[in-house]
Amino acid sequence: MSNHPITLTVNKSPYSLSVAAHHTLLDVLRDDLGLTGTNEGCRMGDCGACTVHLNQLRVPSCLVLAVNADGADVQTIEGLAGETTGEHHPLQEAFINRGALQCGFCTPGMIMSAAAILDEIPERPLSEAAIREALAGNLCRCTGYAKIIEAILEVANG
Amino acid sequence: MGDSWIGKRVPKRDAAAKTTGTIIYGHDLRRPGMLHGKILRSPFPFAKIIRINTERAAAVPGVKAILTGEDVPDTRIGLGRDNPILNRHVVRRVGDEVAAVAATSMDAALEAISLIDVTYEPLPAILDASEALKAEALLIHDTRTSNLHDKRSYVHGDPDAALLEADVVVEDTFLIPYVAPTPMEPSVVIAEFDADGELTVYTTNQAPYLMQYELGQAVEMPPGRIRIKQTAIGGAFGRGLDVYPFEAVAVLLAQATRQPVRIAYDRQEEFLAAPLRQPVKVTIKTGALKDGTLWVRDARALLDIGAYASLGTVIPVVMAQVVGSLYRVPHARYEADLVYTNNPVTGAMRGFGGPQATLFVEAQMDRLAVALGMDPLSFRLQNANRPDETTPQGLKISTCGLKECLEMVGSMRDKHKEPSPPGKRRGIGFAATLNVGGGARMHRSDGSGVIVKVDDFGQVTITTGSTEIGQGTDVVLSQIVAETLGVSISAVRFVNGDTGVAPWDVGAHASRTTFVAGNAALQAAEEARRQILETAAELLKVDTGELVMRDGSVYVRGRPELGLPLDKIMRARHFRKDGQIVQAQGWYDPPNEQVGSDMVGNLSATYSFGAQAIEVEVDTETGQVKVLRVRTANDVGRVINPMLVEGQLEGGIHMGLGYALSETLFVEGGQVQNNSFREYGIFTAFDMPPIEIQNLETHDPLGPFGAKGVGEIGVAPVAPAVLNAIYDAVGIRLNRIPARPEMVLDALETLQSNDRTSR
Numbered sequence: 001m002s003n004h005p006i007t008l009t010v011n012k013s014p015y016s017l018s019v020a021a022h023h024t025l026l027d028v029l030r031d032d033l034g035l036t037g038t039n040e041g042c043r044m045g046d047c048g049a050c051t052v053h054l055n056q057l058r059v060p061s062c063l064v065l066a067v068n069a070d071g072a073d074v075q076t077i078e079g080l081a082g083e084t085t086g087e088h089h090p091l092q093e094a095f096i097n098r099g100a101l102q103c104g105f106c107t108p109g110m111i112m113s114a115a116a117i118l119d120e121i122p123e124r125p126l127s128e129a130a131i132r133e134a135l136a137g138n139l140c141r142c143t144g145y146a147k148i149i150e151a152i153l154e155v156a157n158g
Numbered sequence: 159m160g161d162s163w164i165g166k167r168v169p170k171r172d173a174a175a176k177t178t179g180t181i182i183y184g185h186d187l188r189r190p191g192m193l194h195g196k197i198l199r200s201p202f203p204f205a206k207i208i209r210i211n212t213e214r215a216a217a218v219p220g221v222k223a224i225l226t227g228e229d230v231p232d233t234r235i236g237l238g239r240d241n242p243i244l245n246r247h248v249v250r251r252v253g254d255e256v257a258a259v260a261a262t263s264m265d266a267a268l269e270a271i272s273l274i275d276v277t278y279e280p281l282p283a284i285l286d287a288s289e290a291l292k293a294e295a296l297l298i299h300d301t302r303t304s305n306l307h308d309k310r311s312y313v314h315g316d317p318d319a320a321l322l323e324a325d326v327v328v329e330d331t332f333l334i335p336y337v338a339p340t341p342m343e344p345s346v347v348i349a350e351f352d353a354d355g356e357l358t359v360y361t362t363n364q365a366p367y368l369m370q371y372e373l374g375q376a377v378e379m380p381p382g383r384i385r386i387k388q389t390a391i392g393g394a395f396g397r398g399l400d401v402y403p404f405e406a407v408a409v410l411l412a413q414a415t416r417q418p419v420r421i422a423y424d425r426q427e428e429f430l431a432a433p434l435r436q437p438v439k440v441t442i443k444t445g446a447l448k449d450g451t452l453w454v455r456d457a458r459a460l461l462d463i464g465a466y467a468s469l470g471t472v473i474p475v476v477m478a479q480v481v482g483s484l485y486r487v488p489h490a491r492y493e494a495d496l497v498y499t500n501n502p503v504t505g506a507m508r509g510f511g512g513p514q515a516t517l518f519v520e521a522q523m524d525r526l527a528v529a530l531g532m533d534p535l536s537f538r539l540q541n542a543n544r545p546d547e548t549t550p551q552g553l554k555i556s557t558c559g560l561k562e563c564l565e566m567v568g569s570m571r572d573k574h575k576e577p578s579p580p581g582k583r584r585g586i587g588f589a590a591t592l593n594v595g596g597g598a599r600m601h602r603s604d605g606s607g608v609i610v611k612v613d614d615f616g617q618v619t620i621t622t623g624s625t626e627i628g629q630g631t632d633v634v635l636s637q638i639v640a641e642t643l644g645v646s647i648s649a650v651r652f653v654n655g656d657t658g659v660a661p662w663d664v665g666a667h668a669s670r671t672t673f674v675a676g677n678a679a680l681q682a683a684e685e686a687r688r689q690i691l692e693t694a695a696e697l698l699k700v701d702t703g704e705l706v707m708r709d710g711s712v713y714v715r716g717r718p719e720l721g722l723p724l725d726k727i728m729r730a731r732h733f734r735k736d737g738q739i740v741q742a743q744g745w746y747d748p749p750n751e752q753v754g755s756d757m758v759g760n761l762s763a764t765y766s767f768g769a770q771a772i773e774v775e776v777d778t779e780t781g782q783v784k785v786l787r788v789r790t791a792n793d794v795g796r797v798i799n800p801m802l803v804e805g806q807l808e809g810g811i812h813m814g815l816g817y818a819l820s821e822t823l824f825v826e827g828g829q830v831q832n833n834s835f836r837e838y839g840i841f842t843a844f845d846m847p848p849i850e851i852q853n854l855e856t857h858d859p860l861g862p863f864g865a866k867g868v869g870e871i872g873v874a875p876v877a878p879a880v881l882n883a884i885y886d887a888v889g890i891r892l893n894r895i896p897a898r899p900e901m902v903l904d905a906l907e908t909l910q911s912n913d914r915t916s917r
Contacts, residue, residue, distance in 0.1 A: 041343070099804070102170075144841075145842075
């Protein structure tokens with residue numbers, strides 16, 4: 001299996017890597033860069049646990065071949081908190097305070113999806129129905145989504 | 159007193175680590191020198207293994223060890239003690255373990271697995287439980303005399319006579335399918351030996367102390383030389399309550415290579431190899447007297463436990479409990495045949511038999527009410543369990559708010575129901591549930607140990623054997639200890655997940671952790687408090703009775719100027735001649751009984767109750783059932799953390815709605831056909847209806863601060879309430895779940911043609 005050189009910017013840090021042709025962006029983030037906050041739930045793009053921002057758009061990183069991400073700007077859950085202050089992103093704060101997580105395995109993907117949704121849908125107040133539809137690609141087995149939706153609504157609408 | 163921590167919406171202690179992605183799950187953990195293990199699984203449901211050739215696999219660069227059945231101890235793993243670690247001569251299910259590889263990379267392990275050549279001789283597979291019981295059926299386990307694993311039978315009163323006495327009897331046969339716990343994190347294990355030969359297993363297992371013993375038996379090691387360490391666990395729902403071959407395989411690969419070995423399932427393997435909720439075929443009769451008295455239940459179930467028994471063998475205990483004790487029922491019988499087949503392995507999943515049994519019991523309560531000409535809610539109210547009574551089964555019900563819960567959800571009907579849009583019909587259905595709320599003695603011990611240490615800086619550390627799977631043991635025990643010691647929650651550290659350090663606990667199952675570990679934490683905190691007050695009384699020269707603990711200090715009651723901070727007291731106690739530290743222990747084993755083969759006895763120290771009302775909208779053109787809203791009212795004792803209790807209920811209802819309407823594993827030829835999330839169908843955020851939660855707070859005399867268990871109570875009533883709501887909407891009675899559109903349409907067509915005939 002051949003390896004290919006790529007460059008990536010991940011959470012504002014540049015990387016030059018040699019990646020196997022069949023490895024995904026998820027593999028590179030987790031195994032090569034040690035960014036294990038992005039979780040692997042299905043490897044088929046069904047569950048959303050591996051959601052990251054690729055050039056400012058949310059993607060399941062298990063569906064992106066690492067070679068296809070060459071040159072891309074990637075943001076993961078580890079890069080979402082305040083860069084200089086280390087303070088939590090408002091979504092992280094709302095998820096914590098509203099109990100929007102249990103086992104937490106879907107949480108980084110949920111939050112990355114939610115952060116993108118806040119940009120994707122400009123209307124305010126953001127409606128609950130719009131969030132539910134936009135979040136349908138992120139599965140959670142613990143919470144029934146109720147508190148996740150509450151947390152996102154709080155951040156969107158204050 | 160300062161602010162109380164009980165009843166507060168305190169975030170989970172691990173919430174920041176989980177929202178920032180810094181927590182380490184089993185799938186995240188890497189050990190130095192770690193190898194990747196992979197298991198070769200059978201493609202056949204039943205076959206002889208003729209020969210295995212590993213030569214080509216061994217030649218793959220990076221391969222460090224290959225094991226087949228000949229290389230591993232010929233022991234049997236799992237609760238049924240019937241599951242070989244690697245099969246030598248025969249495979250009994252699709253996915254059965256045949257060989258295993260450890261390699262320096264996952265790629266190498268996958269390649270090597272694909273190059274192991276196995277010659278099988280397929281046998282006629284037994285894929286139906288009733289076929290398995292026929293005399294001519296092949297034996298799935300040739301050490302046994304039949305494929306009947308076990309026969310369980312429960313009875314009270316005289317059901318045969320009662321069925322004759324009853325004025326109205328309904329009878330139905332229900333078919334309940336396979337579903338999967340499928341937590342978001344698939345199964346994973348890492349096994350590692352140290353230089354002295356002690357084994358550490360990093361795991362997402364839910365019952366680490368049982369695992370320590372079971373794994374020791376399987377790999378022929380003294381359990382005392384095994385240390386189980388739980389990583390953060392990405393969900394469990396019963397999946398991790400037994401020990402399965404992959405865990406023993408990892409140990410044996412680590413032993414063979416003297417390197418740490420990791421085996422991590424992907425989602426397909428999780429659907430293929432992890433235990434499923436047991437399917438049920440049941441015929442049940444329920445009878446009542448014409449005054450509305452529930453009189454008798456009589457159920458006969460056929461349980462397909464799959465190729466290996468695992469926890470499938472004890473599921474009937476909980477089913478019998480629902481049949482025998484949900485509502486007052488003077489006569490009841492539950493008989494179950496547990497049958498081996500070449501189908502997937504079944505085991506525990508949230509509710510542990512309760513969801514299946516509540517489905518058929520509560521569907522029949524509705525039908526019986528209609529047959530009696532009674533309102534389904536009034537019929538339930540008339541027969542509801544009451545506080546302070548012992549059921550004929552021996553369940554000692556102390557606190558019980560079932561009647562109030564039914565009334566709370568019943569008012570959903572009072573609200574003006576919006577008229578159904580054209581082509582759609584709306585209806586409301588009800589169901590109730592009874593669940594163990596004070597532990598459940600499934601093993602000889604139902605205990606839990608907690609150590610509370612207070613250090614020289616006034617920092618409190620809880621060390622507990624209890625398991626955190628997302629439910630919130632971390633914060634609940636912290637709240638109990640903080641409340642008792644009058645300290646801030648941030649002054650409490652939570653440590654668990656290491657059998658080498660923490661005291662014993664039977665595991666996270668049966669909604670038991672708040673009740674059992676909570677009582678142990680309370681006991682330990684009270685002892686720590688006693689020791690702290692003893693020293694404070696000396697220093698302040700007052701009686702301990704005059705002291706209060708709050709805000710991290712000890713004060714003399716009524717004299718706030720006279721106080722000492724905790725750290726000062728601790729140092730004064732420690733750094734002196736004959737000094738002492740504070741390290742208190744609590745051990746709580748609830749006053750409940752392990753039930754015998756008759757399934758009679760007080761399994762739990764207390765019981766939780768709940769009721770649900772669900773409104774659905776049935777599209778009569780497409781058969782689509784949409785859930786419009788769910789209202790749930792529950793008696794779970796005093797609520798220690800409302801946010802977590804809501805989370806348990808919302809999550810349980812989510813799982814119940816999937817059970818009712820969308821989730822099912824299609825198993826054909828012994829093979830799971832839909833082994834992905836996309837094809838399996840758990841509810842998304844888009845599918846979920848609004849959930850309205852009302853908690854009736856009873857105060858349980860045995861619960862920590864009055865609390866009872868809540869973990870499983872949300873799930874069981876959902877599916878029957880949905881079926882009952884579908885009837886209310888369109889008049890069809892479904893005896894199967896999930897109520898997929900094609901099934902609903904078929905039933906609607908049958909109903910219409912019957913109507914035409916009768917006209």
